[in-house]
Amino acid sequence: MNTIAEDSQHQTVIFGGGLAGLSAGFSLARAGRPVAVFEGDSEVGGLSRTIRRGDFRFDLGGHRFLTSNEQTEQFVKDLLKGEFLTVPRKSKIYMNRKFFDYPLKPANALLGLGIPTTMRAMFDYGKEKIRRSVKKPACISLEDWVVAHFGRTLFNIYFKDYSEKVWGLQCGRISEEWVSKRIEGLSLGVAMKNAFFKFSGQSVQTLIDKFIYPPLGIGQISDRLKEGIEKDNKVLTDTRIARIHHKDFIVNNVIARNCESVYDVHGSEFVSSIPVTALLKMLTPHPPDDITEAASKLKYRDLVIVTLMLDKERVTDLTWLYLPEKDMPLGRIHEPNNWSPHMSPQGKTSIVAEYFCFKEDGIWKATDEELASITVKQLEKLGLINMNDVIDNCILRVPNAYPVFEVGYNEYYSKVVDYLQRFKNLHLIGRSGMFRYYNMDRAIETGLEAAERILRKNKAEPADLRRPAESYKFLQ
Numbered sequence: 001m002n003t004i005a006e007d008s009q010h011q012t013v014i015f016g017g018g019l020a021g022l023s024a025g026f027s028l029a030r031a032g033r034p035v036a037v038f039e040g041d042s043e044v045g046g047l048s049r050t051i052r053r054g055d056f057r058f059d060l061g062g063h064r065f066l067t068s069n070e071q072t073e074q075f076v077k078d079l080l081k082g083e084f085l086t087v088p089r090k091s092k093i094y095m096n097r098k099f100f101d102y103p104l105k106p107a108n109a110l111l112g113l114g115i116p117t118t119m120r121a122m123f124d125y126g127k128e129k130i131r132r133s134v135k136k137p138a139c140i141s142l143e144d145w146v147v148a149h150f151g152r153t154l155f156n157i158y159f160k161d162y163s164e165k166v167w168g169l170q171c172g173r174i175s176e177e178w179v180s181k182r183i184e185g186l187s188l189g190v191a192m193k194n195a196f197f198k199f200s201g202q203s204v205q206t207l208i209d210k211f212i213y214p215p216l217g218i219g220q221i222s223d224r225l226k227e228g229i230e231k232d233n234k235v236l237t238d239t240r241i242a243r244i245h246h247k248d249f250i251v252n253n254v255i256a257r258n259c260e261s262v263y264d265v266h267g268s269e270f271v272s273s274i275p276v277t278a279l280l281k282m283l284t285p286h287p288p289d290d291i292t293e294a295a296s297k298l299k300y301r302d303l304v305i306v307t308l309m310l311d312k313e314r315v316t317d318l319t320w321l322y323l324p325e326k327d328m329p330l331g332r333i334h335e336p337n338n339w340s341p342h343m344s345p346q347g348k349t350s351i352v353a354e355y356f357c358f359k360e361d362g363i364w365k366a367t368d369e370e371l372a373s374i375t376v377k378q379l380e381k382l383g384l385i386n387m388n389d390v391i392d393n394c395i396l397r398v399p400n401a402y403p404v405f406e407v408g409y410n411e412y413y414s415k416v417v418d419y420l421q422r423f424k425n426l427h428l429i430g431r432s433g434m435f436r437y438y439n440m441d442r443a444i445e446t447g448l449e450a451a452e453r454i455l456r457k458n459k460a461e462p463a464d465l466r467r468p469a470e471s472y473k474f475l476q
């Protein structure tokens, strides 16, 4: 048995090599600070990685990069060294056995619903608008918020089924916080302007119709960050953080493992982008019971990704196709070739289907053969493919894809965060790490912000405090 080795006191140890962890590592490494990144998966990128299967590439659900922060946009463009595509967004939603433009385009959507439903939708919308002008409604759930802003008819048509599919909860149990932040400012009025005029300038993010995409998939952003860190530092993949030793709210060291070795890693600052619920379980000694109890109430939604490789040039011209219908188990599809022509070999294409689920659900537990077969049948039913076109498939199960904002979650969340914030050298970042519905831009920003906090904190240190290249040592 090896003894625990002495180690550098000046390095920052980063848990998780998704965009948040890598951005923190990149920024610190660029400032000449020693960092060590530990990623449990075999590749970096986390939810924003690109999978390669033969000559096909695909993201875990298409990832478009969008931000309203110019600095973040420039950071990503610099990383990609100008090599990116600007992709037009064109999405549809399949409801009542018809395809509609998505997001809301009233000219198409309302008329497609037929005159009586359109009249009812307009009446409900007007009624709620008047009601809101008299008294601001108290909104607790997604259902409350959407009905108050769009009316019951549009809620039933556009929001109910898809939201329930994504979250696995009734809309009355999904916190309004999720929907109000996501479609803040999106009123039917704005949507109408968008439908009839070219809407630009200070537009709402969900309506923006162009986005940046790297030619070889979204994972190129993470790959560039990793390269930047690895000039002087290590990014260890296939290596999981397993235990976090602390005393008096200061983290001293962590134990990380892979199938060959156990590492005892020392550092001065620790940055975590791993799910906050998992982080709490690793703390040694354990947190008080009330904190563990609060954390057990926080849930993540999981995802199954089924990709079908096809001997066909193209299936759709869409960015995404949303599938809220209750009798269809899949929630959304995308065709990577419509994001970049380099995602499939010439003359071939692929379709990526997303199934939102919990690990206890049948979809998560189904065999790969069953999942491939369900997906083929669903896509045939939509008239998109023929089973003879399918030349290969790839099934991936993605845990902790979405933090679940169930009504009342905030009470438990605040308790957990208040406790973790007492740690003087532990920084929470990223989507799962902060239990926030962050997109890539915010995940990157939280990593950069943590790096900045660390650099400010350690400003007084002399610049020659660099650690030797190998500062984490083997335990066995």
Ligand SMILES: Cc1cc2nc3c(=O)[nH]c(=O)nc-3n(C[C@H](O)[C@H](O)[C@H](O)COP(=O)(O)OP(=O)(O)OC[C@H]3O[C@@H](n4cnc5c(N)ncnc54)[C@H](O)[C@@H]3O)c2cc1C
Pocket: 015, 016, 017, 018, 019, 020, 021, 038, 039, 040, 041, 044, 045, 046, 047, 048, 060, 061, 062, 063, 064, 065, 066, 239, 240, 241, 242, 273, 274, 275, 278, 303, 354, 401, 402, 429, 430, 431, 432, 433, 438, 439, 440, 441, 443
């Ligand atoms: C289906 C889907 C579609 C999306 N589409 C978009 C989009 O179009 N645009 C957009 O901007 N955003 C999109 N997002 C959100 C985007 O994926 C996230 O915002 C971003 O990837 C979060 O990065 P992160 O580093 O915070 O977290 P993660 O990517 O979750 O990274 C955390 C990392 O920690 C690792 N880890 C976990 N436990 C351990 C451990 N014990 N030890 C070591 N490592 C560990 C994980 O393997 C993972 O790599 C989408 C998300 C999903 C699920």
